[in-house]
Amino acid sequence: MSAVELATPSGGDPDQDDLVVVKKVVRRTSTKRRVITGVLMVALGVLCVLGLGLGAHPGVSATFQLGQPDAAIGVPNLVLPARTAIVVLGVLIILLGLWQAVRGFGRRAMRWVGVVAGVAFIFSFLCWAATGQEGGASIDLVGLLSQSIFLATPLILGALAGILCERSAVINIAIEGQMLTGAFAGALAGSMAHNLGVGLIAAMIAGGLMGALLAVFAIRYVVNQIILGVVINVLALGLTGFIYDALMQPNQDSLNNPGFFSPIKIPVLGDIPILGPLLFDANIIVYLMYLLIIVIDVALLRTRWGLRTRAVGEHPKAADTVGINVLRTRYRNVILGGCVAGLGGAFLTIGAVGSFTKDISSGKGFIALAAVIFGGWSPRGALGAALLFGFADALGTLLSFISAPVAIPSSFLAMLPYLATIFAVAGLVGRVKAPAADGEPYTKE
Amino acid sequence: MLRGGYGMTQEKPPTGPIGPSDATEPADGASPAQGAMSTQTEPPDDSAGPGSESGKGAGSRMGRMLHGDNPVLLTFLALVLAGLVGAVLIAIGDPATRAASKYFFAAPLDTVSAALKAVGNAYLALFEGSVVDPSSFASGSATAILGPISETLVNATPLILGGLSVALAFRAGLFNIGGQGQIIIGAVFAGYVGFAWDLPVVVHVLVALAAGTLGGALWGGIAGWLKARTGAHEVITTIMLNYIAFNLLAFLLGTPGFQAPPFGQAISNPVEGNARLPHLLGGDLRVHAGLLIALLAALGCWWLLDRSTLGFRLRAVGANQNAARTAGMHVERSYVAVMLIAGGLCGLAGCAQILGTNPAITQDIDAGIGFDAITVALLGRGKPGGTVLAGLLFGALRAGSVTMLSVTGTPVDLVQVVQALIVMFIAAPALVQAVFRVRARGGVGQVLAKGWNG
Structure with a gap:
């Protein structure tokens, strides 16, 4: 039985018992999906902390160029200690994933959470990549x-x-x-x-x-x-x-x-x-x-x-x-x-x-x-x-x-x-x- | 929701019959009202190519031949029409014709004669490169006389195998655009066994063939499994798998152990002699045992589709999956099965490429066969016999185009245009009938693949 099928009549149905059943069904299907996405996010975070964090060369900083040399308004470069940044971002992803697995975000919020987690992962990936070079590579973000x-x-x-x-x-x-x-x-x-x-x-x-x-x-x-x-x-x-x-x-x-x-x-x-x-x-x-x-x-x-x-x-x-x-x-x-x-x-x-x-x-x-x-x-x-x-x-x-x-x-x-x-x-x-x-x-x- | 709620096959209201969408029926829809279920007692008569109307009287055959809906006539007219468009392109591409057209209004016949000469020469070269070159009789050597035919067969071999793969998937209601990826993975598996393993004479080539088939089946099976498990449309997954296979090959061709020393070029180690398919007509002619494999595969496909339980199941799913499901068939399992077999056939095409035609794997091992196979299967109307004939025709075009380029300078891309046009004209019989003003009973075009929702 799909959730939609049962949920549709509940709107106009005043019968209290039916309503309870409906809620249960809807809850169960969404729980599975919620936990799976949460666990996947935690796994991504762990990969980020352990894989990228430990893989990054220690003590090297990653430089992100935000401005252009000939720009009218200069923007300073963003210099991050790579390893720390990766760990912080990874932990952020893990926390978001845990919240999703335990409590769950709403549908709307989840979209933004997904974007945040994705950006965090890509950012830590860039930090990791930048540490390969002696003294840290400079990445032209713009x-x-x-x-x-x-x-x-x-x-x-x-x-x-x-x-x-x-x-x-x-x-x-x-x-x-x-x-x-x-x-x-x-x-x-x-x-x-x-x-x-x-x-x-x-x-x-x-x-x-x-x-x-x-x-x-x-x-x-x-x-x-x-x-x-x-x-x-x-x-x-x-x-x-x-x-x-x-x-x-x-x-x-x-x-x-x-x-x-x-x-x-x-x-x-x-x-x-x-x-x-x-x-x-x-x-x-x-x-x-x-x-x-x-x-x-x-x-x-x-x-x-x-x-x-x-x-x-x-x-x-x-x-x-x-x-x-x-x-x-x-x-x-x-x-x-x-x-x-x-x-x-x-x-x-x-x-x-x-x-x-x-x-x-x-x-x-x-x-x-x-x-x-x-x-x-x-x-x-x-x-x-x-x-x-x-x-x-x-x-x-x-x-x-x-x-x-x-x-x-x-x-x-x-x-x-x-x-x-x-x-x-x-x-x-x-x-x-x-x-x-x-x-x-x-x-x- | 999606898996349960597949849309109907195309062109019909939900209550309509199944017939016209079934590629197995002749274009005039001999039994449009017969559903998948009634074919159980009376399998459609499609055992051979489009030309065979076995079991029918000679008189009625003649009548059908002249009719505008006859598949053979339609195919022939489509070929003619595509050839005419090709001729226009040849004329445009010919420098002499273009030069003459600059004073077209002063002397229009110059342009016409130049164009006719260019077209005649190009098509003559196409024929000489694919069938026989009359001037070779003077030399008297068998190699020179049989050379063009050999080249045609070499080119036809992977096309037939790939075409069978696409045709088989069509019959089960799936559209396999993944020929390229399946051929690449098949060639990689077969090639790796061919150069990395050390096996005795006959065993080596058999193991390499098995590995290549397995590789292709694996790649095709992924798409089938994804379709069965998640409902992901096979057109998208197979296209994506093509690119993944392509990049995987690019990676392998830069990896020591696969790449041939001195690692400067993107080419694999050469396949050992033990693993190579033997040449059928002596060493100088390139036609190899892959051709026999292709013909056997065609026979196998015919048996599978027309004589086996699995084939019946596949066709039932292809004709109407809802009916097949109601009848208790495992639609999802059929998807996996047909994509495994289709992938395996393309894997064999990859084997033919690497164990027969080419000495080593390059980035271009697929050589466009994966996509040309689609046109082969469509021209063959989804039937094994027709696919063999279509493969031979397109193999001849491929072989002839090389000669055409060297003799008249006509670019080989012409063949691609002609192929595409042939398929388009065959798919739109009403257009061909209108152009040639033949009688039409108003049949429906072929419907072989379904939309995103089904």
Whole structure:
């Protein structure tokens, strides 16, 4: 018997006996989960204290750079005695875990507790890593975080594309292909027109065309959407690879040399310590991403379009009954999603490196898809997941520069996002759910 | 909640029949109303490739052949259509055609003739690289004459094995995108046994094959177990396992004991001669015993799906898991079983790669086979016989594309485009029927994988 099943009638049921039973059932299921998470947190804390604390070289301090040398307002560096800091943070995690196991936090509070424990663990991990070097390494914390945002940008845009499609019940596994096409078109059109803006628009159009391909085959020809997505990815890989080899490779200068958007520092905001360089000193695609996150998040929950999209995604028949054009909504959202994914792809070429290479998206579309699922099909959740993946990526790069007390192969760090996704998908199933009609074609009767 | 509340298979209201979603049925839905239960008494007739309509009269066969819903005709038309799009790409990629198109309006025939020449040459090279090169008859050596066919078979071997893996999972209602990871782990296990262990002649290769199969099965089994235990969608877990396997291999290729001395390159120790699959047609032709394994595996898959109890269970789960559950079948156990077998098949593909085709493991040991296997299985319509034929076709495309690149300079990526298009056209019969204006009875496209909620 699930707790929900029993709990539902209790609201309107005045019978006292039933109410008691209900409470017991609810209590028991949550206890198990509570104790498990509590014990896991304690284990994490113990690992932190014993593993990292004892592993850290004693007497070495870790330096965290918070400011930048040329900043208008200087911020002093944070210098911590590494071992003490690790032990303190580890004990904090253990205490939080014990409280969770014994008394339990509320659902809302638990989310923040989880964030605190995670940040504490990552911080002590950085302290530990910094002690590998003679005298302690200096870690550019702001640099690490802004690198995370930089690496997360295509993931966030890809995830937003996925959300646009899947909220209207079209599964989009083709994010990867849409991004790749966008990256390609951005580089090609940007080079030909000698104008990055043209490249940006071309990337969005190209992504939108791939989205339209998905839409037509999924909606008009009722092809299975998962298979279709995989095949479109192959098509995009082949198509861009073919044209790259046939046209771009021999004419690198004229066809694959678009340059890239340089960062624009926003006048006042950019001078805020820590936050300025982190958020307000980026290129135009990152700013567009901020805008899209806000617009899509608000629009999905607060506008007529969002309501219709969600209705089409959850119960297309009901939506159709009240006069919403289900298929048109889906076409529009999938094509829009393709455009957003194309923008994410453009970031890889004209937003970052300034040229296209074969398979430049290298699985980022799939990670974006994982972020969609990890984030429970909501823009905020996907944002968090994408930032986490971006951080793991940036951390891997950082750790290859500083020598940790125990060398961690970079391959294992590169695995982290994927492992996290598997754990998340396995652990979150039943708690996050896809839109009810996701992947199901709609045919009018 | 989720495990109990799986959505229905696609395309149907909850009360609808099971038929159209079942890949085993012909496209015109011979028995759409038959559920998983009624197939017990009358198994669907899908023992061989799409071409075989055994047991039906010659007259009705002719009628079906001309019909727009005939799978063979549809497959053929899809191939033609994909070839036409490929031709357009070849023309775009051809420098001479592009040069002529600059004065298209002055002399349009120049462009057309240049394009036709480029397309003709490229497709001719594709044929010569995959089937037979007429000029080799002059030399009279068997190696030169049989070389292209040998290359086709070498390329087809892992594609068939991978395709069988994906097809088997399809039939049980799962979508195995994890071919890449399973091939990598299979190759790592087989390769490690191949170069690190010291065993007698025949035993060594058998042990290596067993290890490779085990490795692939393990990797596939993880996804099956996660699906059964937690309901995690196999599409996500297999994609993630691909990347994990890829990075694991990257780590191993930098680890002494696995990496070949002098440790400068990301390549493993070479597999010992004892552990190598023997060449079938003498030393110069690369076709190896992996091909026989692939054909045996196809036979095994056919037996498993059509003749065994387990296969019946898998198909029942694939057709309608709710019905299968009601009938007392262990749906979760079927997920694990099918992913173990599918993983094992991909592991064998990895074996074919490392014990047969390549001398040592590199980062590129998978060579895109994991993903191409999906297109192979789709072209083969989820049937073992069809998968073998599709594997041979795509193996020929792969082999021919190398010659095409060296002779005409057409990039090999063309093959990928053509493959993807073939599958898209086959999946959307209505499009092909509309393009070629053939009669259609309005059948439904294939439905092989399910959405996130089921």
